[in-house]
Amino acid sequence: MLTGNDVRTVVDREITALLAEATGESGPVGPADGLYDLGLDSLLLARLVITLEGELGVDPFAEGASIADVRTPDDLTAAYERALTS
Amino acid sequence: MTHPFLERMHGFGSSDAIVFDGTTYGYDDLLALTALWRRRLAAVGVEPGGVVALEGPYSADCCAAFLALIERGAIVVPLSDPPPGRRAEFHDIAQVEYVITVDGGRHGPARTGRRAAHELYGRLPAGGLVLFSSGTTGHSKASVLDLAKVLGRYGEPARPRRTLSFLNLDHIGGVNTLLHTLSQGGTVITVPDRTPDGVLAAIAAHRAEVLPTTPTFLTMLLVTGAVTRHDTSALRLVTYGTEPMPAATLRRITEAFPGVRFKQTYGLSELGILPTRSRGDATPWVKLGDAGFDHKIVDGVLWIRSDMAMLGYLNAPAPFDADGYFDTQDMVEVDGEWVRILGRRSEIINVGGEKVYPSEVESVLLEVPNVADAIARGRPSPVTGMVVEATVKLVEPEDERAVARRVREHCGRRLEPYKVPAVVGVSDADQHSGRFKKLRSAA
Structure with a gap:
């Protein structure tokens, strides 16, 4: 069973990896940073959701959560935690 | 009589x-x-x-x-x-x-x-x-x-040619090859199996001059290396139709068969086979034949009127308009009198409002080293509606993550970002039908 910290670690790791691949650079990911400000455009965010589904085994956005409510890594982590515990 | x-x-x-x-x-x-x-x-x-x-x-x-x-x-x-x-x-x-x-x-x-x-x-x-x-x-x-x-489409005997029959008699292409060849006094060469080596061996053994086939089969001739194993010196003309031709395949196959003319045809069982004229060997642009055919383009979709069009379907309504034009559901691009088939309207992948034709992505996927065949299709995304998902078949085994990274890097250089596959998977399964046409609906 993944704990909240684990989910957080996976979310951060995948954001960092995506940004590294897409832009060649990536700094630390702050929990309240805007995803868009970090450099995640819609296409990268779409990829992130697919990657996280592969890593965490759930897709909260296919189960009622709205991606429009997600602004930050914190929001994203919370969405996956809710899906994992529901 | x-x-x-x-x-x-x-x-x-x-x-x-x-x-x-x-x-x-x-x-x-x-x-x-x-x-x-x-x-x-x-x-x-x-x-x-x-x-x-x-x-x-x-x-x-x-x-x-x-x-x-x-x-x-x-x-x-x-x-x-x-x-x-x-x-x-x-x-x-x-x-x-x-x-x-x-x-x-x-x-x-x-x-x-x-x-x-x-x-x-x-x-x-x-x-x-x-x-x-x-x-x-x-x-x-x-x-x-x-x-x-x-x-009535077959004129007086003019050019008897030795033609390999790629498609069977249950397909308009196979029927057309048989009847056209026999009307000209030519020779139909049938093959028991449509493998790349089987077809090329038949071309070598029976000195076939014409090969009507599909882009997918031409891709397979290249990736299996079959092109280098047989004597195809008799071959003069390769015609291909039924699906869009990946630019990468066209370029490589014209290099592999120097001196052979490549011609795109446009055939539907509902309409018959339209004669076309290619703008050049390595280009997908064609002029659609006008003898017995007529076409118009409505909202980017090709509609065709044909003298030999079907009367209708036995089990579905026929999509003819009041003037007798048939909705091919193929999207085309137009440049003066030349048209380029982009793909089926139903296969368009809509990524955040941008249209992606699977054939364009597949063409670029085939340029990636170690990729034997490729399929691109849409996958639902909560962010962009759809994203492009690619499934590739490899020549040699390779780590899936490494393949995905190479594929995305290559596509990133060749395609707009929304066309780059968000997901890249590897599969050993065949990606074409028995008639060598892409199976995008396959899992």
């Missing part, structure tokens, strides 16, 4: 008509076999307009039965290789009254006990042809064509 088509064939004497299983049959042999089938049809009392399923592999005997049915004025339902479990369904849809099976032995015509009464059959004064679409899922649509109009 002999049918004019067969009358013409008498004039070709003993020149080669069909090669089947390594044996060459002259026109005289083929006509002798046709006479045998003529007697069998008469013995059972197959009447003009009778609906006859013709089943079995592509052989001289099968072609002879086909010719005898044409002469009889029958409605022919060629079922070379119906999908598993669907033979009975096809018989029901076509209201088959007689069955002929040619599989080494000769069976039939045998009565089924059905009486055909479809309204479309009443509009075929000189015989017909029923062709099923190759839908692998869902239902296959049955087009009804007027055989007199189909045969």
Whole structure:
């Protein structure tokens, strides 16, 4: 069973990896940073959701959560935690 | 009275008509076999307009039965290789009254006990042809064509050529190859299996000059290395149709076959085969033929009017407009009098409002080293509606993550960001149908 910290670690790791691949650079990911400000455009965010589904085994956005409510890594982590515990 | 088509064939004497299983049959042999089938049809009392399923592999005997049915004025339902479990369904849809099976032995015509009464059959004064679409899922649509109009397309004998028959008689391409070649006094070379090596070996052994095929098959010739293993020096012309040609394949195949002309055709069982003129060998731009055909483009979609168009489907409404144009559902790009087929409207992947044609992405995927074949399709995304998902078949095993990274890097250099596959998977499964057409709906 993944704990909240684990989910957080996976979310951060995948954001960092995506940004590294897409832009060649990536700094630390702050929990309240805007995803868009970090450099995640819609296409990268779409990829992130697919990657996280592969890593965490759930897709909260296919189960009622709205991606429009997600602004930050914190929001994203919370969405996956809710899906994992529901 | 002999049918004019067969009358013409008498004039070709003993020149080669069909090669089947390594044996060459002259026109005289083929006509002798046709006479045998003529007697069998008469013995059972197959009447003009009778609906006859013709089943079995592509052989001289099968072609002879086909010719005898044409002469009889029958409605022919060629079922070379119906999908598993669907033979009975096809018989029901076509209201088959007689069955002929040619599989080494000769069976039939045998009565089924059905009486055909479809309204479309009443509009075929000189015989017909029923062709099923190759839908692998869902239902296959049955087009009804007027055989007199189909045969009317073939002009006076001008150029007898040795042509490899790639498609079977249950496909408009296969029927067209047979009838066109025989109308010209040429030779049809059949192959027992449509593997890259099998087809090229037949070209070498029987000096085939023309290969009508599909872009997917040409891709397979390249990735299997078959192009380098056979003597294709007799080959003069390769025609390809039924799906968009990946630019990478076209470029590489023209290099692999120097001196061979490449020509795109545009054929649909509903309309027949349109002659086209290519702008050049390594370009997908074509001018669509106008003799017997006419086309218009509405909202980027190609509509075609054809003299030999089907009368309709037996089991679906026909998408003709009031002026007789048929909705091909193919999206095209236009440059003056040239058109380029982009792909099926239904296969467009809409990524955040941007349109992506699978064929364009697949063409770029094929440029990636170690990629043998590739499929691009849409995958739902909560962010962009859809994203592009690629499934590649590899030449040599490779770590899936490494492949995905290389694929995305290459696509990132060659394509707009929204066209770059968000997901890249690896699969060993074949990505084409038995007719060598892309299977984008496959899992």
